[in-house]
Amino acid sequence: YKPDTGPRVRINQVGYLTHGPKNATVVTEATNALPWQLLNGAGTVVASGSSIPRGVDVSSGQNVHSIDFSGYVVAGAGYTLVADGETSRPFDLGGNLYGQLRDDALKFYYPQRSGIEILGSLRPGYARPAGHLGVAPNTGDTAVPCQPGICDYTLDVSSGWYDAGDHGKYVVNGGISVFQLMNAFERTRYARAAQPFTDGQLAIPESGNGVPDILDEARWEMEFLLRMQVPAGKPLAGMVHHKMHDNEWTGLPLLPHLDPKRRELHPPSTAATLNLAATAAQAARLFAPYDPAFARRSLTAARAAWAAALAHPALYASPSDSTGGGAYEDFDVRDEFYWAAAELFLTTGEAPFRDFVLGSPLHTADIWTEQGINWREVAALARMDLAMVPSNLLDRTAVRQSVVTGATKYLDTLNAHAYGLPYAPADNMFAWGSTSQILNNMVVMATAHDITGDKRFADGVAQGMDYILGRNALNISYVTGYGEVSAENQHSRWYAHQLNPALPHPPRGTLSGGPNSSLQDPIAQQKLKGCVAQFCFIDDIESYSTNELTINWNAPLAWIAAFLAGQGD
Ligand code: 9MR
Numbered sequence: 001y002k003p004d005t006g007p008r009v010r011i012n013q014v015g016y017l018t019h020g021p022k023n024a025t026v027v028t029e030a031t032n033a034l035p036w037q038l039l040n041g042a043g044t045v046v047a048s049g050s051s052i053p054r055g056v057d058v059s060s061g062q063n064v065h066s067i068d069f070s071g072y073v074v075a076g077a078g079y080t081l082v083a084d085g086e087t088s089r090p091f092d093l094g095g096n097l098y099g100q101l102r103d104d105a106l107k108f109y110y111p112q113r114s115g116i117e118i119l120g121s122l123r124p125g126y127a128r129p130a131g132h133l134g135v136a137p138n139t140g141d142t143a144v145p146c147q148p149g150i151c152d153y154t155l156d157v158s159s160g161w162y163d164a165g166d167h168g169k170y171v172v173n174g175g176i177s178v179f180q181l182m183n184a185f186e187r188t189r190y191a192r193a194a195q196p197f198t199d200g201q202l203a204i205p206e207s208g209n210g211v212p213d214i215l216d217e218a219r220w221e222m223e224f225l226l227r228m229q230v231p232a233g234k235p236l237a238g239m240v241h242h243k244m245h246d247n248e249w250t251g252l253p254l255l256p257h258l259d260p261k262r263r264e265l266h267p268p269s270t271a272a273t274l275n276l277a278a279t280a281a282q283a284a285r286l287f288a289p290y291d292p293a294f295a296r297r298s299l300t301a302a303r304a305a306w307a308a309a310l311a312h313p314a315l316y317a318s319p320s321d322s323t324g325g326g327a328y329e330d331f332d333v334r335d336e337f338y339w340a341a342a343e344l345f346l347t348t349g350e351a352p353f354r355d356f357v358l359g360s361p362l363h364t365a366d367i368w369t370e371q372g373i374n375w376r377e378v379a380a381l382a383r384m385d386l387a388m389v390p391s392n393l394l395d396r397t398a399v400r401q402s403v404v405t406g407a408t409k410y411l412d413t414l415n416a417h418a419y420g421l422p423y424a425p426a427d428n429m430f431a432w433g434s435t436s437q438i439l440n441n442m443v444v445m446a447t448a449h450d451i452t453g454d455k456r457f458a459d460g461v462a463q464g465m466d467y468i469l470g471r472n473a474l475n476i477s478y479v480t481g482y483g484e485v486s487a488e489n490q491h492s493r494w495y496a497h498q499l500n501p502a503l504p505h506p507p508r509g510t511l512s513g514g515p516n517s518s519l520q521d522p523i524a525q526q527k528l529k530g531c532v533a534q535f536c537f538i539d540d541i542e543s544y545s546t547n548e549l550t551i552n553w554n555a556p557l558a559w560i561a562a563f564l565a566g567q568g569d
Helices: 099-107 171-190 213-227 270-287 292-311 334-348 351-359 379-388 396-416 434-452 455-468 522-527 551-565
Strands: 015-017 023-027 035-039 045-050 052-057 062-068 076-083 091-094 243-246 263-265
Touching (some): 062 076, 099 551, 171 379, 213 292, 270 292, 270 379, 334 351, 396 434
16 A cells, blocks of 8 residues: 655645745755746746755654745745755735634534534535434433443433544543633633633524533533433432443444444443533633523532542543443553642632642642553643643742743654644554544644744744645645545544545545554555554544544644634734
8 A cells, every 4th residue: 555645845735824934845965955946926036045954754654855935924825945956836925814714613513413414504515313322223322221230220421522423422521622622711811812712603503692602512511421421319419420322243344323322321430520620610610601501510520520520539440441431541650639629729719729720749740751641541631721720829920930941842853743733642652543642732832832932933833734735744634624635534423425425525624633653443454454554544434543533633733723823914
C-alpha cells in the first residue's frame, strides 16, 4: 500500500493568517538550499527565497527542507508555493480563516447526540431518527439496567453524545470533552482578543433560547453525566457509573435507532465520579447567569460526587471490560482528584478544596509531557483553569508561570521540528488520537499567550494548525471538508458513506484521530506495516485506531479554532 501524497511541497491547505507565520516543508533528495517562489492566484511570482535544509525528519523518515515565507503579508486566494520543480496545493492568505472551522467543529456535536431526532432542517443531509429512546429495536437509554449482578436499579441515562463511531457513552471521555467546550466559552471572559460565543451560532434546536449555543450543546452532555450518578440510598451513592454501552460490539454501518443490543450500566469508578465533580462544578459557575436552578443542581451533584470519591478513592474501571465498548481504564486518579478540587475551589472559593489543590503532588509537578492531556491525564486542565479563572489562590502567579514554562517546552519542540509539530513522543510513537494530543499541546501554548500576550505562543498555535490542515508527510488535512484533500472516511456507524453510498460522510469540521504508530486494528496492521509515525494513517472507515472521530478530539479542535479566530487581523 502506497498512498498518493501529491506534490512534495507541503503547506496548510486552508491557508495562513495574513500577518501570521507562514511555513512549508519540502520533501526532497537535495541536501543544499533550494530556491522557492510564491505565486499569487494569477500565477505571478510575488515572493521568493531559499529553503533551509533540515536533514532527515524522524517523524516521517524523509529528507526535508523548510520554507519560511512569513514576510509576505498580502491577503488573497489561490496562492501556490513552488520549490524543487513541484507546485504545492493552493492555499489562501487571510485574516479570518478559522471562524468557520470553529463553528463547524462545534456543529459536529449536535448530530452526535443520543436521545433526540436530528433535524434535516438544521443539518441538511444528516437527518436521522432519535437513537436509544426505547423504540424497537433499541432497548433504550431511559431505563438502563446494570451489568448482571452489579446493581438493583435502572437509570434514565438518555441524552449525551455518542462517544465516537460507536454508540457507547463513557463518563471519563464525555467529561474532558464537555469541559473543553465549556472552557472555550469561559475563556472568552478572561482572554485577550477572544471572539464571543453567541446564541444562534450553531443551528441547534435550542438556538434562540437566549443562551449561547455552545452552552446549550454542553448541557446535552452534562444532563447525561448527571444521570450517571448512583442515586441516594443505594450502595455507592454519589459515585458515578464509569460508562454505559451495548453488551456486545455491533458492526458497521448501523444507525443509532437501529441498534438492537442490550444497553448496560458498568460499575461506578473513582475516575468517572471525579469527572462529574469537575465538570458539574464548572457548569455551576457558567450556567449561573442563565439557569440558576440548573447551576444549583450541578453544584449539589458535584459536591456529592467529591464526597463519594473521597470515601472510595481507588475504585478502578477494569481494563478487560471492553466487550461492546471501550475500557477507558485508569489506575492513577491523583490528577482527577486535583482537577475536581480545582474546579470546586474556583466555583465555591471554599478552603477545603483550596487546601486539597495546594496539597496535591500535581500542583507543582512538571505535567507538560508529550501526551499531557487526554481522557486519562487531566492535571493540565486543572492547572490551566487555576491560571486563568480569577481566584485568590496564593500561588496563582507561580501557577501562571508554570503554564508558560510548559508552553515553552512545546514551542521548543515545534521550532526544532521540520514539520513544525509541537509533538515529539518518546520513541517516535504517535498515540491513538495523535491529532488531539497535538491540539492539546497547542491549547497549552494558546493559554500561555492568553497569560503573557507573547506573540511567539500564538504563532506556535498557528503553526501547529498547519500540520493538522495539510503540512504533513501524507499531504492530507485531518479535518473533513477543509483543504483540497481531507480525511472523510472516519470510522463511524452512521457516517458510513464508504460502505453505503446512501449514507453521508462525516460533517465538515470532523477531526480524524490521525497517525497511530501502534497499528491497533486489522486494516492498519495489513496496510501500514513498518510505517514511520506520520505515515501510520489510512483514511479507511475500518481503521478505527488511526481514523476514528470522537467527541474528545473535536473539542480541542474547536477550542483552538476559536482561539485562532481571534488572532486574525
Ligand atoms: O481514545 C481511546 C484511546 O486513547 C485508547 O488507546 C483506545 C483503546 O482503549 O480507545 C480509544 O477510545 C475509543 C473507545 O475505547 C471506544 N469509542 C471510540 C474511542 C476512540 O477510538
